[in-house]
Amino acid sequence: MKILVCISKTPDTTAKIAFTEGNTKFDENGVQWIINPYDEWYALVRAIELKEKDPNAFIHLVTVGSADAEPIIRKALALGGDEAIRIDSNSNDSFYVAKQIAAIAKEGNYDIIFTGKETIDYNSASIGSMLSALLDMPFVSLANEFNYNGNIATVKREIEGGEETCEVNLPVVISCQKGMAEQRIPNMRGIMAARTKPLKVVSPVEATATTSIKKFDTPPAKSGVKLVDPANMDELVRLLKEEAKVI
Amino acid sequence: MVLVYIDQADQQIKKSSLEAMSYGAAIAKQLGCEVAALVLGTVQDNLADLGKNGAQKVYHLKNESLNALDVKSYSTLIATAAKNANATVVVFAHNINGKAIAPAVAVKLEAGLVTGASSLPNTENGFVVTKTVFSGKAFASIQMETPIKVIAINQNSFGVVAYENTATVEEINIPIPTPSIKITKVDKVVGEIPLTEASLVVSGGRGLKGPEHWGILLDLAKALGAATACSRPVSDSDWRPHHEHVGQTGIQIAPNLYIAIGISGAIQHLAGVNRSKTIVVINKDPEAPFFKAADYGVIGDAFEVVPALTAAVLKSKAAN
Numbered sequence: 376m377k378i379l380v381c382i383s384k385t386p387d388t389t390a391k392i393a394f395t396e397g398n399t400k401f402d403e404n405g406v407q408w409i410i411n412p413y414d415e416w417y418a419l420v421r422a423i424e425l426k427e428k429d430p431n432a433f434i435h436l437v438t439v440g441s442a443d444a445e446p447i448i449r450k451a452l453a454l455g456g457d458e459a460i461r462i463d464s465n466s467n468d469s470f471y472v473a474k475q476i477a478a479i480a481k482e483g484n485y486d487i488i489f490t491g492k493e494t495i496d497y498n499s500a501s502i503g504s505m506l507s508a509l510l511d512m513p514f515v516s517l518a519n520e521f522n523y524n525g526n527i528a529t530v531k532r533e534i535e536g537g538e539e540t541c542e543v544n545l546p547v548v549i550s551c552q553k554g555m556a557e558q559r560i561p562n563m564r565g566i567m568a569a570r571t572k573p574l575k576v577v578s579p580v581e582a583t584a585t586t587s588i589k590k591f592d593t594p595p596a597k598s599g600v601k602l603v604d605p606a607n608m609d610e611l612v613r614l615l616k617e618e619a620k621v622i
Numbered sequence: 623m624v625l626v627y628i629d630q631a632d633q634q635i636k637k638s639s640l641e642a643m644s645y646g647a648a649i650a651k652q653l654g655c656e657v658a659a660l661v662l663g664t665v666q667d668n669l670a671d672l673g674k675n676g677a678q679k680v681y682h683l684k685n686e687s688l689n690a691l692d693v694k695s696y697s698t699l700i701a702t703a704a705k706n707a708n709a710t711v712v713v714f715a716h717n718i719n720g721k722a723i724a725p726a727v728a729v730k731l732e733a734g735l736v737t738g739a740s741s742l743p744n745t746e747n748g749f750v751v752t753k754t755v756f757s758g759k760a761f762a763s764i765q766m767e768t769p770i771k772v773i774a775i776n777q778n779s780f781g782v783v784a785y786e787n788t789a790t791v792e793e794i795n796i797p798i799p800t801p802s803i804k805i806t807k808v809d810k811v812v813g814e815i816p817l818t819e820a821s822l823v824v825s826g827g828r829g830l831k832g833p834e835h836w837g838i839l840l841d842l843a844k845a846l847g848a849a850t851a852c853s854r855p856v857s858d859s860d861w862r863p864h865h866e867h868v869g870q871t872g873i874q875i876a877p878n879l880y881i882a883i884g885i886s887g888a889i890q891h892l893a894g895v896n897r898s899k900t901i902v903v904i905n906k907d908p909e910a911p912f913f914k915a916a917d918y919g920v921i922g923d924a925f926e927v928v929p930a931l932t933a934a935v936l937k938s939k940a941a942n
Contacts, residue, residue: 388870388890392759412871469725469735493721495870495893497755497762499737504693504725513802514693516722519864529806533865534691535631535718535819537810543803550722553871554864585734589750589763594896600903600913605922608934611902614918616938619900621879622822622846 376432376523378422379485381476381506382451383411384444385496394591401496401591410447413491415454416558417551421521422489423455424556433457437479439472441465445574452569453561459574467497468584473505478580480510486545487528492517492552503550513543519554624650624657625709627700628672628680629719632810633689635667637782637819638715640675644783645775646713647676648742653711659789660703662696663688673787680791681707685798691719694802697726702796704731709770716774717818724774733770740779743771757870757893776897777818778876811865820849823877823898825868827853827891829884829905829924833861838928839883845935851875853885869894884924887912904928 386392387407395402410419419436426432436451436459438444448459462475480488488510493500507514519538520531528547531540531554561569603611615622626646629639643659650657658679659672669680681703688695700723704712712727714720716738728735740761741752748765751773755762817823824843826836843850850866857867868875870890876897883904885891892915895901903916906923913919920927 386756388893392756394760416871470728473725473729495757498753498757499725499735500721501725501728501735501737504697504722505729507693508697508726508729512694514722514726515803516693517718533718534808535636536814536816537808538865539690539805539809540807541803541805553867585728585732585766585768586736587765587767589765591755592752592761592763593759594761597915597917600916600919602919602921605920605927605930608920608927608930609937611918611920611931612934612938615879615900615902619879619917621900622935 376425376429376487377483377485378425378432378434378487378489379480379483380414380419380422380434380436380456381488381490381502382414382419382436382438382447383491383494384408384438384440384447385411385494388412388495392593398590398592399588408447410451411491411494413493413552415451417553417555418489418491419451419454419456420556420559421551425523426455435460435483435485437462437476439464439466439475448574449569450561452572452574453565454559455565456572458572461574461576462579463576464579466584467588468586469499469501469505471582471584473502473509474582475579476502477506477509479577480506487523488512488546488548490548490550492550500550503548507548510548512546512548514548515541515543516550517552518549519552521549521551521555623655623707623709624653624711624713625704625707626657626659626677626713627720627723628659628661629715629717630661630663630665630689633664633666635665636715636717638717638777640782641777641780642713642715642775643672643675643677645742645780646711647783647785649711649713652742652745655710658707660700662699669791670788673789674785675782676785676787677789678787680789681794682791683794683796687798687801690805691722692801692803693722693726695799696723697730698799699796700727701730703794712770712772714772714774716776720774724772728772731770731772732768733772734766734768735772736764736766737774739773739775754897757874758896759893776876778821778878815849817849817851817866817868817873817875820875821878822846822848823851823875823879824848824881824883825851825853825885826856826862826883827885828855835925836862838925838932842881842928842932842935845932845939848879853891882912883928885912886910887915
């Protein structure tokens, strides 16, 4: 079983979000970088769990990013990826990124392609769906359980107001979310092994970006909390009705 | 032509799709072109009524086999319908289905894509759409460079606008591809308001001390007609089901009213709820960081404040 896990480098969940160069660029100053949580906790760890059950499985990692993405790639290798490919580009256009990963996916003939449900920086939730279209594969989004038996995968996914279980033939693209796997941390053996695992750097293939970011804005700050006397809930109801007009 | 994909759950058109319809109609007005809706599958609603949300025309691909999401078939059908209608803008709701389908449609139409859009496009100089980024902590203005654009509009961000049109409904025929997935089991949560569609949400955290204390929260939710949610520690401890977990790693919501009870307001929790229009925080700790992100705050014991609030809500409803 050949599994490809797409990983992305994102700012830590507690990072201060600020912008520079006239609000056109994310301010990376002092930012701690992590593997996008959905990619790590759910996509990668589920791939590792599957590999632990299937000795013939192997896991390739792919990321689109510059050399400063290498620490998070090494961490993913320490968790349990076998080999990694870094496509040397800093693009943040989803279509461009998906094209790059699709090129790697075509070459590697993977049976399962895992992505996180979205990245916590650009929140586009696009790469999995785009890959499925570029590779002409089925796509199951928001998966919280995934197993396979031979050539058939069983996937549980979130739908509006509940969950649905479906069967799909491999190869398939899956976007992963909470429930998919138990979070883990790399152990010392994994960290040592990751140092010598292959990390291949490739040049991007020809592709045109379809969007570009003109500027960033931060939402206006809240005007400050209005405190209501805990003994006067009628007043809170009045405020919600007459001032906020939400009930 | 602006084409709006109208999504359904259990053969009913969802509120988020009506918002997308209104949004698409506003774009069409701005561009001076026609706007149509596209419906796949069978629905119980009267499709001509989509005119009341701005549609001039409704294309309906009526086939029961299309009632469950299959991204591979859906994206092929929607892209074909968009080409047939000469659509230059294709609009989706940024909901569970829209998130899954829109990017594949964009690839098939060689279109630029903005998901999580939060504004109408600015067409003065090109075509620029604002979207939420960094989990609601910022906005990005995205220039779309392609002749065809695909936009998925955030839920509860544009609102449902009333029009006085009646739309003409046209059944269309596009060959339906062989399904790529087979649904074997459906588990619907019955009788609850789905969180992502709810306009009022009552949410509890560790401050409620245990699942046995959820009654006061459920009573408040019932009095308001609100959906219920919880913080991560609560779902991790199995006090409440996982599908109620809102936050960075759970689901992200943007209701009109979010009432947080006994939730301190960690940055990861805020990332899931910061797009709510009005936030009420009930916490006995005046230093709880959530008060900084709140519109209204009550510093007090939830076990006293929440039942009192429920009583006040019921009293106000009875007075009307």
